[in-house]
Amino acid sequence: GAVVSQHPSWVICKSGTSVKIECRSLDFQATTMFWYRQFPKQSLMLMATSNEGSKATYEQGVEKDKFLINHASLTLSTLTVTSAHPEDSSFYICSARDRDLPGTQYFGPGTRLLVL
Amino acid sequence: RKEVEQDPGPFNVPEGATVAFNCTYSNSASQSFFWYRQDCRKEPKLLMSVYSSGNEDGRFTAQLNRASQYISLLIRDSKLSDSATYLCVSHTGGGNKLTFGTGTQLKVEL
Numbered sequence: 605g606a607v608v609s610q611h612p613s614w615v616i617c618k619s620g621t622s623v624k625i626e627c628r629s630l631d632f633q634a635t636t637m638f639w640y641r642q643f644p645k646q647s648l649m650l651m652a653t654s655n656e657g658s659k660a661t662y663e664q665g666v667e668k669d670k671f672l673i674n675h676a677s678l679t680l681s682t683l684t685v686t687s688a689h690p691e692d693s694s695f696y697i698c699s700a701r702d703r704d705l706p707g708t709q710y711f712g713p714g715t716r717l718l719v720l
Numbered sequence: 721r722k723e724v725e726q727d728p729g730p731f732n733v734p735e736g737a738t739v740a741f742n743c744t745y746s747n748s749a750s751q752s753f754f755w756y757r758q759d760c761r762k763e764p765k766l767l768m769s770v771y772s773s774g775n776e777d778g779r780f781t782a783q784l785n786r787a788s789q790y791i792s793l794l795i796r797d798s799k800l801s802d803s804a805t806y807l808c809v810s811h812t813g814g815g816n817k818l819t820f821g822t823g824t825q826l827k828v829e830l
Contacts, residue, residue, distance in 0.1 A: 638818075645728075647807070647822040648764065697763050699818075709818060711763040 607631055608700050610712035617688060618720055624684045625715045627698030633678040634700035638709065639671075642695040654681040678703070688719045723747050724821035726808050732827045737798050741824045743791040743808030750810040750819075753784055755793045758805045758823060767793075767806070798828045 607630040615623055627637055635656050640648040652673055653661045660673035672684040681700075685692055697714040726743045733739050745753070756764040768775065770782040770791055781794040791808055805823040812819065 640820075645822075647724075647820040650817065650819075653817070695761075711765070714761075714763045716761070 608698065608710045608712040610696075610698055610715050612715060613713065614716040614718070616718045616720065619689050620687055622684055622686045623688055623717060624682055625696055625698075625717075627681045627683070627700065627712050629679045629700040629702075629710070632700075632705075632710075633703045634681075635678065635703045636701040637675060637681040638699045638701075639673065639681075639683050640697045640699070642697060642714075648697060651683075685717065688717070690719045693717055693719045721746055722821070723819045724808050724810050726821040726824045728822055728824060730825040730827050732829060733798055735798060735800060735828055735830055737828075738794065738796045739798055739826065740795075741793045741806055741808075741826075743793075743821055745789050745791070745808075745810050745819075747810065747812060747819070748789065750812050752811045753791050754809040754811065754818075755780075755782055755791075756807040756809055756820075758807055760805075764807055764820075795826075798826075800828050800830070802826060803828045 609628045611626045637654040639651045641651050642648045650663050651666045654673045654675040656675045662668045675681040695714050698712045699709040702708050724745050753770040755767040757767045758764040768777050768782050770784045772784045774783045779796045783792045805825045807823045808821040810819045
């Protein structure tokens with residue numbers, strides 16, 4: 605089956621630093637990738653939709669200057685949490701839509717971010 | 721009101737029991753629905769799609785009632801390995817946007 609990887613799996617950083625998370629589709633091309641965030645005991649919340657070769661579309665309440673998204677190729681999207689603060693600590697999950705199977709979304713294993 | 725609502729549980733059931741979860745959605749434009757399973761500290765994984773005609777996959781049966789905007793998941797003969805959080809998910813529009821419920825936690829016990 606289709607595989608999506610995320611790197612790193614977890615990261616601990618100091619407040620004020622920036623953290624980059626990579627999402628890769630390993631055996632298919634993804635024109636669209638999605639970034640979610642999940643706080644403990646809450647549902648996954650869509651943060652933004654990442655489109656290859658164009659600007660990301662952010663959901664209401666998500667700061668685009670805080671969460672920078674780059675989708676430079678059909679297999680890679682990155683999310684950078686700039687100047688991270690403790691309230692940004694969360695589980696960040698990406699998913700990718702197979703270009704050839706538009707009804708599908710495959711999820712990455714997630715990145716757990718802890719900001720001290 | 722949340723777009724997809726679920727009872728968070730937890731539901732504690734003995735091994736071998738039959739358990740049902742319900743979910744309601746508020747967006748009548750939602751086109752398709754899914755049940756995902758999420759284990760603790762892991763990403764969600766697709767369990768099954770949900771069709772109006774009802775569909776079954778082994779011990780799992782899903783049902784959609786568009787008139788009532790209601791979705792259900794039935795698990796028969798529960799196994800310890802079924803312990804997880806079950807997420808009700810709606811899919812809307814050509815943008816392939818998924819909306820997740822908060823999930824229902826199931827704990828299957830000996």
